[in-house]
Amino acid sequence: MHRAIPELHGVMIASVDGLAVAHDFPDAEAERVAAMSATALGLGKRITERTNLGGLAEAVIRGDNGYLVVYAAGKDAVLVLSGPIDSNLGLMRLEARVAAVDIKQILGQA
Numbered sequence: 436m437h438r439a440i441p442e443l444h445g446v447m448i449a450s451v452d453g454l455a456v457a458h459d460f461p462d463a464e465a466e467r468v469a470a471m472s473a474t475a476l477g478l479g480k481r482i483t484e485r486t487n488l489g490g491l492a493e494a495v496i497r498g499d500n501g502y503l504v505v506y507a508a509g510k511d512a513v514l515v516l517s518g519p520i521d522s523n524l525g526l527m528r529l530e531a532r533v534a535a536v537d538i539k540q541i542l543g544q545a
Contacts, residue, residue, distance in 0.1 A: 436530055436534060437459075439526065439530050440516075440522065440526055440527060442518055442519055442521070442522055443516060443517065443518045443527075444460075444517040444518055444519065445458060445459055445461075445464075445468070445515075445516075445517045446458065446515065446516055446517075447465065447468060448508065448513070448515075449468075449512065449513045450469075450511060450512060450513070451473050451477070451511055451512065452473060453466075453470035453471075453472075453473035453474065454466070454469055454470075455468070455469040456512065460517070468515060468517070469513075469515075472503070472505050472513050472515040473513050475496065475503075476491070476494060476506075476507060476513050478494075479493075479494040479505070480507075491507065493531070493532075494506075495524070495528075498520075499520070500520055501517065501518055501519045501522065502517065502518050502520070502522055502524055502527065503516070503517050504516045504517075504518075504524075504528060504531055506531050506534075506535040507535065508535040508539050509538060509539035510544055511544070512538055512539075512542060514534055516530075516531050
């Protein structure tokens with residue numbers, strides 16, 4: 436992922452329970468990012484279901500300094516990308532979609 440998007444601050448696979456599985460975030464941040472990302476995924480799923488938008492495709496959080504992009508990667512995992520505000524958001528989304536499918540297959544949920 437970093438080869439395609441070198442400016443990323445971090446990439447993570449977390450459990451839907453909010454535990455970091457694999458990441459390159461600073462260790463002091465990892466568990467907090469995992470927990471918040473799992474919460475964002477769960478909330479996004481509830482919002483899309485209750486507003487008849489269908490299944491959640493992604494959750495994109497944009498702050499003044501950057502983006503956090505969250506994807507479901509199967510039923511048990513969350514894929515998280517964090518990048519600066521000048522990141523190529525389209526490329527982040529494209530790479531994340533492909534990676535989420537790959538993770539889902541690796542977990543045997545395809």
